[in-house]
Amino acid sequence: MANEPIKIRIKRQPGPGVASSWVDFEMPYRASMNVISCLMEIQRNPVDASGKPVDPVSWDCSCLEEVCGSCTMVINGRVRQSCSALVDNIRKERPGEPISLEPMTKFPVVRDLCVDRSRMFESLKKVKAWIPIDGTHDLGPGPRMNEVDRAESYKLSECMTCGCCVESCPNYNEDSKFIGPAAISQVVLFNSHPTGAMNAGERLDAIMGEGGITDCGNAQNCVNVCPKSIPLTTSIAKASRATSVRMITNLFDR
Amino acid sequence: MAEPRVAVIGGGLAGLMAAIRIAEKGGKVLLFSVVPVKRSHSVCAQGGINGAVNTKGEGDSVLQHFDDTVYGGDFLGDQPPIKAMTANAPRIIYLLDRMGVMFNRTPEGLLDFRRFGGTLYNRTAFAGATTGQQLLYALDEQVRRHEADGKVEKFENWEYLSSVIDDEGVARGIVAQNLSTMEIKAFACDATIIATGGPGRIFGKSTNSMICTGFAAASLYKQGAKYANGEFIQIHPTAIPGEDKLRLMSESARGEGGRVWVPKSSSDTRSPRQIPEAERWYFLEEKYPKYGNLVPRDIASREIHRVCYKLKLGIGGGAKVYLDLTHKPREVLNKKLGGILEIYEKFVGVDPREEPMQIFPAVHYSMGGLWVGYETKADGEMDMTHPKTHMTSIPGVYAAGEVDHLYHGANRLGANSLLSCIFSGDVAGPASVAYAKGLAKGADSVDKSIFDREVKRMQTEVDGIAARTGGENPFKIVDELGYMMLSECTIERYNAGLKTTRAKLDDLQARADRAIAGDSGKVANQSLRFAHQLPYLVQLAKVMVDGALARNESRGAHYKPDFEKRDDENWMATTLAQFDAKANGPSLSYVPVDARFIKPRPRTYGAPGN
Ligand SMILES: Cc1cc2nc3c(=O)[nH]c(=O)nc-3n(C[C@H](O)[C@H](O)[C@H](O)COP(=O)(O)OP(=O)(O)OC[C@H]3O[C@@H](n4cnc5c(N)ncnc54)[C@H](O)[C@@H]3O)c2cc1C
Ligand code: SF4
Ligand code: SF4
Ligand code: FES
Numbered sequence: 001m002a003n004e005p006i007k008i009r010i011k012r013q014p015g016p017g018v019a020s021s022w023v024d025f026e027m028p029y030r031a032s033m034n035v036i037s038c039l040m041e042i043q044r045n046p047v048d049a050s051g052k053p054v055d056p057v058s059w060d061c062s063c064l065e066e067v068c069g070s071c072t073m074v075i076n077g078r079v080r081q082s083c084s085a086l087v088d089n090i091r092k093e094r095p096g097e098p099i100s101l102e103p104m105t106k107f108p109v110v111r112d113l114c115v116d117r118s119r120m121f122e123s124l125k126k127v128k129a130w131i132p133i134d135g136t137h138d139l140g141p142g143p144r145m146n147e148v149d150r151a152e153s154y155k156l157s158e159c160m161t162c163g164c165c166v167e168s169c170p171n172y173n174e175d176s177k178f179i180g181p182a183a184i185s186q187v188v189l190f191n192s193h194p195t196g197a198m199n200a201g202e203r204l205d206a207i208m209g210e211g212g213i214t215d216c217g218n219a220q221n222c223v224n225v226c227p228k229s230i231p232l233t234t235s236i237a238k239a240s241r242a243t244s245v246r247m248i249t250n251l252f253d254r
Numbered sequence: 255m256a257e258p259r260v261a262v263i264g265g266g267l268a269g270l271m272a273a274i275r276i277a278e279k280g281g282k283v284l285l286f287s288v289v290p291v292k293r294s295h296s297v298c299a300q301g302g303i304n305g306a307v308n309t310k311g312e313g314d315s316v317l318q319h320f321d322d323t324v325y326g327g328d329f330l331g332d333q334p335p336i337k338a339m340t341a342n343a344p345r346i347i348y349l350l351d352r353m354g355v356m357f358n359r360t361p362e363g364l365l366d367f368r369r370f371g372g373t374l375y376n377r378t379a380f381a382g383a384t385t386g387q388q389l390l391y392a393l394d395e396q397v398r399r400h401e402a403d404g405k406v407e408k409f410e411n412w413e414y415l416s417s418v419i420d421d422e423g424v425a426r427g428i429v430a431q432n433l434s435t436m437e438i439k440a441f442a443c444d445a446t447i448i449a450t451g452g453p454g455r456i457f458g459k460s461t462n463s464m465i466c467t468g469f470a471a472a473s474l475y476k477q478g479a480k481y482a483n484g485e486f487i488q489i490h491p492t493a494i495p496g497e498d499k500l501r502l503m504s505e506s507a508r509g510e511g512g513r514v515w516v517p518k519s520s521s522d523t524r525s526p527r528q529i530p531e532a533e534r535w536y537f538l539e540e541k542y543p544k545y546g547n548l549v550p551r552d553i554a555s556r557e558i559h560r561v562c563y564k565l566k567l568g569i570g571g572g573a574k575v576y577l578d579l580t581h582k583p584r585e586v587l588n589k590k591l592g593g594i595l596e597i598y599e600k601f602v603g604v605d606p607r608e609e610p611m612q613i614f615p616a617v618h619y620s621m622g623g624l625w626v627g628y629e630t631k632a633d634g635e636m637d638m639t640h641p642k643t644h645m646t647s648i649p650g651v652y653a654a655g656e657v658d659h660l661y662h663g664a665n666r667l668g669a670n671s672l673l674s675c676i677f678s679g680d681v682a683g684p685a686s687v688a689y690a691k692g693l694a695k696g697a698d699s700v701d702k703s704i705f706d707r708e709v710k711r712m713q714t715e716v717d718g719i720a721a722r723t724g725g726e727n728p729f730k731i732v733d734e735l736g737y738m739m740l741s742e743c744t745i746e747r748y749n750a751g752l753k754t755t756r757a758k759l760d761d762l763q764a765r766a767d768r769a770i771a772g773d774s775g776k777v778a779n780q781s782l783r784f785a786h787q788l789p790y791l792v793q794l795a796k797v798m799v800d801g802a803l804a805r806n807e808s809r810g811a812h813y814k815p816d817f818e819k820r821d822d823e824n825w826m827a828t829t830l831a832q833f834d835a836k837a838n839g840p841s842l843s844y845v846p847v848d849a850r851f852i853k854p855r856p857r858t859y860g861a862p863g864n
Binding site: 014015016030032033034036037040043044045046053055056058060061062063064065066067068069070083084086088089110111112114116117118121124125128129130131132133135136138139140141142144145146147150153154157158160161190193195196 | 274278297349361362384388391600775778
């Protein structure tokens with residue numbers, strides 16, 4: 001089967017809020033192709049499997065090395081990056097069947113495989129995912145950190161806001177207000193930084209209450225799909241403990 | 255005047271740093287980017303960022319960093335800006351540290367530094383193997399903070415198309431297109447900073463991201479901006495050939511003992527481990543017994559190219575050679591090279607610990623870019639706060655980052671780019687605010703017709719393409735462009751080949767000018783967008799080829815076997831290309847390099863690396 005032509009089914013949608021439909025494509029196989037090179041092939045030769053000319057498929061991509069997060073889509077029913085989805089591997093997942101490509105379902109579709117993930121960036125704003133430095137003027141080095149803590153935090157800092165985790169989360173959808181695991185994990189990242197810790201309370205407040213951490217049903221889907229192996233459920237547990245403590249202190253402060 | 259409004263085009267390291275500085279100075283930022291800024295190409299950088307912090311007690315200094323950079327650039331770089339950049343590098347690294355970048359630490363909890371090419375010092379700060387990503391995120395977070403405060407307004411998924419230039423030749427704003435709705439619109443602003451990154455796409459496939467097209471720079475060049483040193487393109491010797499992209503394979507693979515070889519016969523179809531030692535050709539080790547596989551980047555790239563194209567001895571006759579680590583124990587490889595070997599494994603589907611990697615040089619970085627000026631103070635140092643510093647030749651438009659030409663001369667040292675991007679944003683941001691504050695009248699009081707006519711010019715171009723039928727597919731044409739540029743305008747350049755290529759580019763220009771979108775979509779029409787960009791990319795390719803053709807010497811990344819020596823008497827000069835509408839191509843002129851601090855000397859590198 002290795003050199004057989006590649007068959008792909010793509011869920012297409014010409015614009016926001018209109019109906020979608022499946023279109024079949026077929027193209028010659030070349031060694032080491034990934035899903036992106038298949039989509040590029042459609043750009044060069046926009047015809048469907050029957051040879052009928054169609055509009056080329058729209059999708060997002062940039063780095064092509066699984067570090068920018070742009071190209072996330074649902075491939076063979078599983079959310080992941082299309083640049084690191086190699087044809088040889090994904091064809092094995094469903095032998096004899098076409099590769100299926102769909103846009104993520106938790107975000108508004110712009111066109112075809114392009115979705116609008118601005119909600120995730122808004123969440124980062126909500127939880128104040130930054131270190132509040134005094135300014136860019138020269139104030140010397142930052143705080144010292146021990147390498148063990150640094151390595152722990154580094155894992156969390158690799159989140160590329162790709163959306164896989166929220167796509168897989170049963171509690172995150174267009175109707176719910178749940179902020180999602182990626183943003184909660186960022187709270188843990190910034191609250192563990194020596195300077196960031198000075199504003200830890202603000203970030204915790206942002207994930208308490210409606211749409212906050214208590215909306216997590218602990219289904220663990222998120223941690224299993226994160227391409228960067230970010231320990232999301234560990235972050236959620238940490239944040240959960242911290243918010244409980246804060247709830248009690250807030251109570252006494254009143 | 256009210257608060258100055260600055261349009262920052264691009265949210266890579268350079269654009270984000272500029273945005274932060276403008277916000278701090280009380281300006282209002284309109285930040286445009288074709289992707290959410292967090293997805294900018296800067297995320298790809300792995301290695302690190304240079305700064306002479308001297309934490310290892312080696313006696314490193316900012317002046318040594320300055321000298322290494324000038325020498326590494328083969329004395330084509332103007333020295334005052336390089337001096338300023340290297341002097342500010344420790345401050346910039348500390349700033350990033352304060353912003354929360356998870357830089358690797360020493361046992362004492364201080365920033366750790368590692369070795370990189372072109373220097374003998376441990377001068378490169380790094381955050382795991384994802385330094386660019388970590389730096390970009392830190393700046394992205396700071397910009398988000400200013401956005402929450404209302405000082406920055408983001409226009410993500412918007413593409414800069416052109417500048418609005420009034421009848422006095424002063425830029426008064428920009429025209430941009432919403433890539434979802436395809437709406438084209440003008441934005442009035444007192445100053446503009448172009449921070450749109452490199453032009454890798456002109457070469458078809460490169461180590462760059464897909465969005466690194468060079469379009470914004472080409473558009474401004476067509477509007478009259480000078481483009482400098484276009485012929486200087488860095489080729490990295492070891493990249494992973496791919497269907498869609500040439501992913502970088504870090505130099506550290508050779509640092510840890512990786513050996514480059516090809517089968518002695520190109521018709522040898524055995525799997526590499528089946529090929530006995532006697533039938534392998536370790537061509538780098540043979541030709542350079544002293545440095546072996548660790549010869550400098552330009553030499554390694556040239557040798558691999560020669561073996562594949564001139565001697566036709568690439569693997570199976572193709573353009574690939576082996577980079578072999580299989581003689582090293584698995585545990586050692588995992589410990590020292592884990593990250594990069596995983597990239598190879600993930601994308602090629604082959605375990606490089608078991609089977610030699612197949613690699614080939616790839617276009618990596620553009621030293622050239624939009625020409626920007628700088629002012630100096632009485633002592634000869636760059637005046638970092640002067641409104642003309644970092645301005646392009648169009649008043650009111652600045653450039654920063656890979657898209658400017660200022661810091662790397664004829665060859666960039668590894669880990670100096672993350673530095674130059676951040677430093678140039680750090681300078682261009684405040685300079686643009688100083689310029690805006692000094693304007694007699696702000697962009698708001700400019701007649702509306704000036705904006706309307708530029709919107710109309712762009713709308714007409716785009717509508718023309720959408721309505722066109724019968725032309726060629728732009729993605730096929732760019733494949734041809736890439737092939738042409740790769741074969742004649744990269745590692746080895748010959749005047750005959752460059753002349754033929756130049757003639758072919760004229761032909762390609764005519765075809766690109768007639769390319770069709772072939773997409774009737776009303777939203778997110780990516781083919782229409784690319785068909786619009788393509789003719790501009792061909793224009794920029796002509797700048798690169800003409801620059802290379804004219805420069806009859808060898809310097810840094812520009813190598814002509816027929817002119818093997820550096821010629822300081824005739825060519826210690828910056829190439830300036832300006833668009834000539836009659837010729838539909840560049841007209842070239844030259845200005846001498848500002849070498850006021852360090853006298854040129856022969857570039858003889860003993861040391862491996864770079
Ligand atoms: C694989 C790889 C590894 C590297 N490793 C290192 C390293 O270890 N150390 C080092 O110093 N350097 C390294 N470099 C070089 C360095 O990464 C780049 O030179 C640098 O990141 C460029 O930053 P920038 O801010 O200029 O542009 P970019 O990061 O490329 O950002 C450009 C921005 O402009 C936007 N844009 C582009 N066109 C338009 C338009 N028309 N309208 C609106 N927005 C637009 C994009 O959306 C983006 O936001 C590496 C490069 C590569 C390819
Ligand atoms: S946590 Fe993982 S899956 Fe979620 S957005 Fe970040 S990188 Fe993607
Ligand atoms: S653990 Fe929480 S955040 Fe993760 S998928 Fe489950 S419900 Fe969603
Ligand atoms: S294109 Fe960047 S993650 Fe796939």
